[in-house]
Amino acid sequence: xxxxxxxxxxxxxxxxxxxxxxxxxxxxxxxxxxxxxxxxxxxxxxxxxxxxxxxxxxxxxxxxxxxxxxxxxxxxxxxxxxxxxxx
Numbered sequence: 001x002x003x004x005x006x007x008x009x010x011x012x013x014x015x016x017x018x019x020x021x022x023x024x025x026x027x028x029x030x031x032x033x034x035x036x037x038x039x040x041x042x043x044x045x046x047x048x049x050x051x052x053x054x055x056x057x058x059x060x061x062x063x064x065x066x067x068x069x070x071x072x073x074x075x076x077x078x079x080x081x082x083x084x085x086x087x
Contacts, residue, residue, distance in 0.1 A: 040070045
């Protein structure tokens with residue numbers, strides 16, 4: 001009876017570890033995506049402020065569009081690093 005209980009215990013531990021590793025990958029993916037978006041926003045806002053100070057509003061609009069595109073590209077990335085559109 002003790003032997004069967006140990007086997008069940010070992011199986012449950014392995015199953016728990018497997019689920020935990022999957023959850024860690026998901027959490028790390030979310031963290032990396034968040035950091036990437038924050039960096040894109042920081043860089044874009046810095047460039048945008050420069051255009052506004054120079055009163056170059058056409059370039060400011062282009063910068064906003066570029067920031068939006070970069071963020072959308074970062075969100076659309078699949079696990080293998082390729083964009084969903086480039087299948």
